[in-house]
Amino acid sequence: MPMTKNNPAVLVVDDEAQIRRFLRAGFEMDGFSVQDAENGTDGIKNATMRPPDLIILDLALPDIDGSEVLSRLRSWSNVPVIVLSVRSSEDEKVRLLQLGADDYVVKPFGMAELLARSHAAIRRHTRNQSGDPVVNLGRLSIDMANRAVFLDGGRLALTRKEFRLLQILAQHAGNVVTHGQLLNEVWGVGHDQDSHYLRIFVRKLRQKIEIDPTQPKLLLTELGVGYRLSTDDRGGKATQH
Numbered sequence: 001m002p003m004t005k006n007n008p009a010v011l012v013v014d015d016e017a018q019i020r021r022f023l024r025a026g027f028e029m030d031g032f033s034v035q036d037a038e039n040g041t042d043g044i045k046n047a048t049m050r051p052p053d054l055i056i057l058d059l060a061l062p063d064i065d066g067s068e069v070l071s072r073l074r075s076w077s078n079v080p081v082i083v084l085s086v087r088s089s090e091d092e093k094v095r096l097l098q099l100g101a102d103d104y105v106v107k108p109f110g111m112a113e114l115l116a117r118s119h120a121a122i123r124r125h126t127r128n129q130s131g132d133p134v135v136n137l138g139r140l141s142i143d144m145a146n147r148a149v150f151l152d153g154g155r156l157a158l159t160r161k162e163f164r165l166l167q168i169l170a171q172h173a174g175n176v177v178t179h180g181q182l183l184n185e186v187w188g189v190g191h192d193q194d195s196h197y198l199r200i201f202v203r204k205l206r207q208k209i210e211i212d213p214t215q216p217k218l219l220l221t222e223l224g225v226g227y228r229l230s231t232d233d234r235g236g237k238a239t240q241h
Contacts, residue, residue, distance in 0.1 A: 008053035008122055012036040013043035013069065014084065015062050023056060026111040027118075040064030044072055052079060053125075054118055057101075059085040067099060074100035080121035082114070090224030094178050097225070103175045120174020120231050128171070135170040137231055140209055140218060142170045149209075156208055161186055165201050166209075169219070169229035178226040202227060 010032045012023045017038070024034045035050060037043040040061045047055060055073070059066035070081060080102045085092070088106045096104055102121045105114055127135065133145035141150040147163055149156045158166065168185045169177055179195050187197060202221075206213040220228045 007031055007033055009033040009035065009050070010054045010056060010118070011043065011046055011050075011052040012056045013038075013040065013061070013066075014056070014058035015039060015060070016058075019058070019084075022111070023114075026115065030115050038062075040066065040069040043069055047073060047077065047079065051077070054122055055079055055081045056114075056118075057081055057083050059083060059087060059096075067096060070096065070099050070101060078125070080118075080125045082117060082121060084109070093176075093222075093225045094180070097176065097178050098180070102172075116232075117174065123231070124171070124173055124175060135173055137170070137173055137218070137229065142166060144170070151209055158205075158208065162201060162205055162208075165198075166205060166229075169227060173229045174231040176222045176226050176228045182226065 008031075010027050012020055012027075012034060013036070014020050014023070015038050020036045020038070024036065027034050032054075035046055035052065037046050040063050043055075043057070043061075046052075057066050057069060061069065066083060066085070070083070073079070073081065081100065082103045082105060083096050083101045084105050084107060086107045093104045102124070103117050105117065133143060135142045135144065139152050143149070144167060149158055149163065149166060164186050165182065168182060179198060182198055183194060186201075187194060202219060203213070206216050206219055209218050210216045218230050220230055222228055
């Protein structure tokens with residue numbers, strides 16, 4: 001199936017044939033062109049020879065740990081990478097996101113969720129490549145160039161730090177951004193442990209952009225890891241932090 005503008009290519013790297021078949025069927029039904037690899041060496045080779053638009057990467061590979069594959073990929077490529085793993089610890093998620101993963105999905109998972117996160121990762125990558133200054137997320141619109149935020153067409157009054165926090169999240173819309181990344185970007189190096197600042201500003205932002213700040217649908221929490229700006233403000237369970 002040749003890749004076209006509306007037919008993105010995904011590379012699945014997983015040693016379980018059953019998982020590869022499951023993912024191939026799901027992605028192809030969604031219009032993706034699919035290639036796969038059963039180990040890290042072949043995955044890196046495929047990514048080099050036929051660069052995909054997205055990589056789904058399992059961690060438990062027979063030859064090279066998935067985190068090492070991720071590190072090697074990031075030495076030369078910024079292709080979106082979503083990690084799959086049975087390892088669900090918060091420390092592991094943070095480590096992989098810091099290594100350059102765009103997102104992290106714990107097995108077992110639903111195909112609908114993986115597809116939604118895949119499209120979000122590709123959209124973010126395309127937006128960053130094109131330099132599009134406006135991010136539209138349902139009711140919310142963030143104009144990066146003019147530092148303006150609109151909700152249902154009305155302009156919001158945000159402080160400098162509130163806008164910077166929302167800007168970083170919007171640049172990664174649909175994908176989780178770790179506490180450490182946000183603290184370093186908004187407050188600067190040396191504030192890695194000042195998570196109380198982050199909680200306060202997230203609470204303030206939710207009061208301005210959410211219909212019900214106690215049941216957020218836009219600014220979502222990934223417990224122990226970071227925050228995610230949803231690309232669909234109509235759904236998704238969220239946890240108030």
